Amino acid sequence: MVDSPALLPLVVGIGGTIGGVSSTERALAIALDAAGREGFRTRMFGGADMARLPLYDPKATTRTDDERDFVDTVRQASALIIASPGYHGSISGVVKNALDLLEETARDENRPYLADMPVGLIATAYGWQATGSTIAALRSIVHALRGWPTPFAAAVNSQVTKFDDAGGANDPAVVAQLQMVGQQVARFAPLAIPHD
Known part of the structure; x- marks a missing residue:
């Protein structure tokens, strides 16, 4: 049994938008909370965190x-959850920029990119059309990074689903779907514990 919370495996959440707490970030928080209830530490990189990341320059020396x-932090993770709003049928630039930065792990000896890591996916959009294409784009990116997208991905129509400040939403079915994303990454994560 693990006594110290610092020794618990880590699930990292990446997602949100610049300019305040968004539906995407609230959806991600619900999924991370579910992973936390499965016995994992969690850390979220929300919109404000991603806004501080400069545009990825592969030739930068620092x-x-x-x-x-x-x-x-991603290097220490046993699993990820990525949440993106659907912008013009695909993922947002701020989420893509954060994922592009993972090129820094390309030459890691123990785990390049997201090799063998379970990755949960969430897409939010004002309407249903962009949720499907956004999830498809996220799956493609995770495959390119050698990760394992979990079988279930949550699609949230923010035109219908409204999140609240208490960490819930007006549709219990959506909350359950987001919780399933967190539960799946937690259940697959023991198969992909990062190496020292």
Whole structure:
């Protein structure tokens, strides 16, 4: 049994929008909370965190403190949950920029990119059309990063579903779907514990 919370495996959430707490970030928080109830530490990189990441420059010789913190945290993770709003039929630029930064892990000896890591996916959009294409784009990116998208992904129509400040939403079925994303990454994560 693990006594110290610092020794618990980590699930990292990436998602949100710039300019305040969004539906996407609230949806991600519900999924991370579900992973936490499965016995995991969690850490979210929301919109404000991603806004501090400069546009990814593959030729840069140095990285900012925020970039290093993001990459190092993902390196420690046993699982990820990625949530993106659907912008013009695909993921947002701020989420894509954060994922592009994971190129820093390409030469990691123990786990390049997201190799063998379970990754839960959430898409939010004002209407249903963009949720499907956004999830498809996220799946494609996770495959390119060698990760394992979990079988279930949550699609949230923010035109219908309204989140509240208490960490819930007006549709219990949506909350249950978001919780399932967190539960699945937690249940698959023991198969992909990061190596020292």
